[in-house]
Amino acid sequence: MADREELRRKVIEAIDQHRDRILEVAETIRVNPEIGYQEYKASALLASSIREFGYEVEKPAGGLETAFVAARHGRGDGPVIAVLAEYDALPGIGHGCGHNLIAASGLAAAIGLGAVMDHLNGIFEVIGTPAEEGGAGKVRLAEAGIFNDVDASLMVHHGGDRTDAPVEWPEGTCLAVAHVDFEYFGKPAHAAADPYNGANALNGVIKLFTGIDALRQHIHMESRIHGIITHGGDAANVVPKYAAAKFYVRAASRAYLEELLDKVKKIAEGAALMTGTEVKITEHEICYDMRPSYVIGKRYRENMEAVGMEISPRDPGRGMYSTDFGNISYLMPAVTGSFAISKEPIPGHSQQVVDASGSEFGYEQLIKVSKAMALTALDLFLEPELLAAAKEEHRNWDKLAAQ
Structure with missing residues (x-):
């Protein structure tokens, strides 16, 4: 050799x-x-x-x-x-x-x-x-x-x-990350004539964002939660029947990421409850730290x-x-x-x-x-x-x- x-x-x-x-x-x-x-x-x-x-x-x-x-x-x-x-x-x-x-x-x-x-x-x-x-x-x-x-x-x-x-x-070392999609399903209605007959899916997404903003005060320093609205409705004078958002949730460890992800999903469910809509949560592969x-x-x-x-x-x-x-x-x-x-x-x-x-x-x-x-x-x-x-x-x- x-x-x-x-x-x-x-x-x-x-x-x-x-x-x-x-x-x-x-x-x-x-x-x-x-x-x-x-x-x-x-x-x-x-x-x-x-x-x-x-x-x-x-x-x-x-x-x-x-x-x-x-x-x-x-x-x-x-x-x-x-x-x-x-x-x-x-x-x-x-x-x-x-x-x-x-x-x-x-x-x-x-x-x-x-x-x-x-x-x-x-x-x-x-x-x-x-x-x-x-x-x-x-x-x-x-x-x-x-x-x-x-x-x-x-x-x-x-x-x-x-x-x-x-x-x-x-x-x-780096951050673990989870990619999560949120879809809200409501009920359309004329935004001026009979908005009371509608359920606003966009409001569900907005409450999701505000709930996550509140959560950020109480998470570990190295954690990150960031997202975008991918669909916000089709017309300003129609109560949106569908709205969607995409988020990345990051944390310093796989264990804390899973804990944080559970909190985010509960916020999403709460947003649906608040707005009379339904939410579908789709989780993609998690990348570990x-x-x-x-x-x-x-x-x-x-x-x-x-x-x-x-x-x-x-x-x-x-x-x-x-x-x-x-x-x-x-x-x-x-x-x-x-x-x-x-x-x-x-x-x-x-x-x-x-x-x-x-x-x-x-x-x-x-x-x-x-x-x-x-x-x-x-x-x-x-x-x-x-x-x-x-x-x-x-x-x-x-x-x-x-x-």
């Missing part, structure tokens, strides 16, 4: 050798944005590109047409280490979250690990996960059993102008430095965002490496991200962080004690978070 340094060199050289192909995939996905569950071109391009490097590809996977699992077997039995790829865009903005870079990092990692898997025990997988932006693709894949045999998972994500990996609590592996995160950061990345940590504290990767972090050790794509701060979900995710600097950073991620995966294959420590940390996460 080749020694450790030789294997690391092979990983890096393979990624460098196919740099142009990796960036071509990143740019093709960037200029052809597709929203969640409609990433037909992106998923096909990524899956076929990985297949060319000796991977067995299952597509579709987990019952999702734009999901896939690409696997490369080593020389014998061992752990299953996965890199997760995202490739969905934002409606109206395109790749304002830089998922084209995440997709290309999956290809880069496949190339790097593909160059050394014949020397390793275990299986390396790239899992194509659609619809992170509001579609909870990873949640559906987890429910379908796609992650049942995976021992640890890795990702990358742009960090604006910052580069780092989480190494201590509460770095890398992120439980990053600090054991793997520390190695990830070391590998970032080893490939020449300048570490520039984010401000300390929980990230006020949500991701379906949180659900995966409840199943196994999981961590995301963040990397700068801009030398100046840029807002998330913006045209600036679209531009930076196709910039020379952004692509240079992509290649570097992909090497760091691939080397971290290599370490998990080569060092059973590293993976064991990560699993021990994962088992004791609640104690870690309570410190």
Whole structure:
């Protein structure tokens, strides 16, 4: 078996050798944005590109047409280490979250690990996960059993102008989120001639908003509840028979999210009672808070430095965002490496991200962080004690978070 340094060199050289192909995939996905569950071109391009490097590809996977699992077997039995790829865009903005870079990092990692898997025990997988932006693709894949045999998972994500990996609590944590739709059904009537014969569905929605506004005074500081009216009626002189709203409910933990969600649903029911209407509540998949592996995160950061990345940590504290990767972090050790794509701060979900995710600097950073991620995966294959420590940390996460 080749020694450790030789294997690391092979990983890096393979990624460098196919740099142009990796960036071509990143740019093709960037200029052809597709929203969640409609990433037909992106998923096909990524899956076929990985297949060319000796991977067995299952597509579709987990019952999702734009999901896939690409696997490369080593020389014998061992752990299953996965890199997760995202490739969905934002409606109206395109790749304002830089998922084209995440997709290309999956290809880069496949190339790097593909160059050394014949020397390793275990299986390396790239899992194509659609619809992170509001579609909870990873949640559906987890429910379908796609992650049942995976021992640890890795990702990358742009960090604006910052580069780092989480190494201590509460770095890398984020908010759990529930997406909830509320529909109110009333009774139409002429708004001037006989309003007393109507039941105003819009009033139900308005009372929902005012009730939630009152609740906000009494929730934990890191919680967030925000929503919009998606339908408010059809004509100003007709009592609305139908009105609807969409809310996101966020909290620092899955447990408190469920508690908060129960309160919001009671407010919705109370609003219906107050206005003589009926309410239909539709709950979508819940994305859990992120439980990053600090054991793997520390190695990830070391590998970032080893490939020449300048570490520039984010401000300390929980990230006020949500991701379906949180659900995966409840199943196994999981961590995301963040990397700068801009030398100046840029807002998330913006045209600036679209531009930076196709910039020379952004692509240079992509290649570097992909090497760091691939080397971290290599370490998990080569060092059973590293993976064991990560699993021990994962088992004791609640104690870690309570410190």
